[in-house]
Amino acid sequence: MRMPSPRWLPRTLFARLAAILCIGLVAAQGASFWLTMMERDMSTSNMMVNYIEREVVSSVALLDRLPPAERPQWLPRLARRTYRFVLGPGVTGPQPEGALSVRIAASIAGGLGAAYPATSNAVPGDGEHFQVHFKLSDGAPVTIDVQPVADLPLSRWLPRVLAVELLVLAVCCWFAVRLTTRPLDQLARAADTLGPDLKAERVPEDGPSEVARAAKAFNAMQDRIALYMKERIQVLAAISHDLQTPITRMRLRLDVMDDSAEHARLRQDLMEMETLVKEGVTYARTLHGATEAPCRIDPDALLDSLVCDYVDAGKQVQLQGRADAMFVTRPQAFRRILGNLVDNALKFAGAAEIEVASIADGRLQVAVLDRGPGIPEDLLDAVFEPFYRLESSRNRDTGGTGLGLAIARRLAEAMDAELSLQNRPGGGLEAKLIVREAA
Numbered sequence: 173m174r175m176p177s178p179r180w181l182p183r184t185l186f187a188r189l190a191a192i193l194c195i196g197l198v199a200a201q202g203a204s205f206w207l208t209m210m211e212r213d214m215s216t217s218n219m220m221v222n223y224i225e226r227e228v229v230s231s232v233a234l235l236d237r238l239p240p241a242e243r244p245q246w247l248p249r250l251a252r253r254t255y256r257f258v259l260g261p262g263v264t265g266p267q268p269e270g271a272l273s274v275r276i277a278a279s280i281a282g283g284l285g286a287a288y289p290a291t292s293n294a295v296p297g298d299g300e301h302f303q304v305h306f307k308l309s310d311g312a313p314v315t316i317d318v319q320p321v322a323d324l325p326l327s328r329w330l331p332r333v334l335a336v337e338l339l340v341l342a343v344c345c346w347f348a349v350r351l352t353t354r355p356l357d358q359l360a361r362a363a364d365t366l367g368p369d370l371k372a373e374r375v376p377e378d379g380p381s382e383v384a385r386a387a388k389a390f391n392a393m394q395d396r397i398a399l400y401m402k403e404r405i406q407v408l409a410a411i412s413h414d415l416q417t418p419i420t421r422m423r424l425r426l427d428v429m430d431d432s433a434e435h436a437r438l439r440q441d442l443m444e445m446e447t448l449v450k451e452g453v454t455y456a457r458t459l460h461g462a463t464e465a466p467c468r469i470d471p472d473a474l475l476d477s478l479v480c481d482y483v484d485a486g487k488q489v490q491l492q493g494r495a496d497a498m499f500v501t502r503p504q505a506f507r508r509i510l511g512n513l514v515d516n517a518l519k520f521a522g523a524a525e526i527e528v529a530s531i532a533d534g535r536l537q538v539a540v541l542d543r544g545p546g547i548p549e550d551l552l553d554a555v556f557e558p559f560y561r562l563e564s565s566r567n568r569d570t571g572g573t574g575l576g577l578a579i580a581r582r583l584a585e586a587m588d589a590e591l592s593l594q595n596r597p598g599g600g601l602e603a604k605l606i607v608r609e610a611a
């Protein structure tokens with residue numbers, strides 16, 4: 173089972189990759205900086221210990237040769253940054269404890285050797301501070317007062333260089349992450365627009381080889397889907413064509429049979445078969461987006477002729493309102509959608525009313541209204557599914573395939589229109605079609 177992502181994770185791949193790279197690079201940079209500083213400290217303290225040992229040994233040799241009266245005036249010249257000589261026994265105290273103090277004390281004692289046996293003790297106070305005591309060959313006591321300083325101060329430019337380095341790293345991270353996530357974004361967008369009409373734009377097949385390969389694969393998949401759809405429609409068309417002949421034959425045979433109840437039912441079944449085959453093909457066609465080219469029409473004239481056709485056939489259809497302007501759209505799809513809506517109103521309510529609003533903002537709104545039973549609120553979406561029919565309409569009087577609304581919605585999508593259903597206050601259904609003017 174797949175675990176859901178924890179909440180604290182950033183949502184986008186971009187943010188996640190950028191965070192991982194930045195944290196990793198900053199950690200690596202920090203670790204190498206720390207190692208360099210450690211190594212620097214170690215080598216400077218080594219150098220300091222060796223240096224103090226050599227200097228102290230030669231200074232003691234000098235002091236030993238000098239007559240006692242001349243020794244004090246030499247002391248300032250023998251002093252260094254970390255230590256100085258004092259003539260006298262110095263102060264007493266506990267054993268030195270700091271690691272550096274212990275090392276320096278031991279190396280001084282080693283350097284002085286058996287000729288000048290030395291003892292050392294810490295001087296209490298701030299920081300490391302200790303003294304080494306020994307006697308010159310004439311018995312005069314001498315003390316070396318040592319205050320070791322391990323750290324060399326950091327150069328002032330170092331933090332600035334570090335900051336610049338981190339900035340360069342961050343910019344590189346951002347660039348690399350964008351390079352990886354942008355093609356994903358493009359693919360997602362292309363997959364999104366790959367609708368039923370299969371007219372998604374092709375993904376550009378350039379860029380790094382992995383991206384180009386994914387783009388090629390996506391485009392190839394798109395072509396394959398289009399091919400399958402086309403084949404499917406051809407098969408459907410062939411079946412429907414071939415079914416026409418036996419259906420016609422059966423109709424002819426029925427005509428020469430005696431009239432009976434069986435006879436009428438058979439005829440009804442045959443008619444249903446015929447519509448089913450026809451509607452099935454139409455639905456497949458709309459899926460494939462076999463769309464007509466948009467042209468400039470007069471919506472009022474089109475609606476007039478639609479209503480006239482119904483009235484001539486003895487149906488109760490009324491037209492209200494006027495569009496009052498020419499409109500660029502796909503007339504056959506437009507007519508077919510309205511036809512399906514009016515058919516439903518007639519079938520389920522017995523009468524239909526078409527209401528047109530005048531064109532505004534390049535939008536034409538047409539509503540088909542009836543006073544029939546309406547549709548339960550929770551099924552208003554479901555009736556757009558192909559072959560979906562409400563339980564109440566599964567009877568012979570309102571026979572149908574359940575494709576009318578599915579076809580209408582597909583056509584509406586293909587012509588950039590919105591089709592929605594809602595129940596009317598006071599009973600009945602309102603089917604609203606909002607068409608945007610084609611470019």
Ligand SMILES: Nc1ncnc2c1ncn2[C@@H]1O[C@H](COP(=O)(O)OP(=O)(O)OP(=O)(O)O)[C@@H](O)[C@H]1O
Nearest residue numbers: 516517520546555561562565572573574575576577
């Ligand atoms: N005006 C309406 N009033 C009440 N119910 C409706 C109305 N229009 C559609 N319906 C319900 O929605 C279902 C689906 O409608 P649709 O037009 O897709 O199929 P159909 O009319 O049953 O068959 P076909 O249109 O393919 O002949 C219908 O069966 C019906 O139950």
Ligand SMILES: [Mg+2]
Nearest residue numbers: 516572576577
């Ligand atoms: Mg219908």
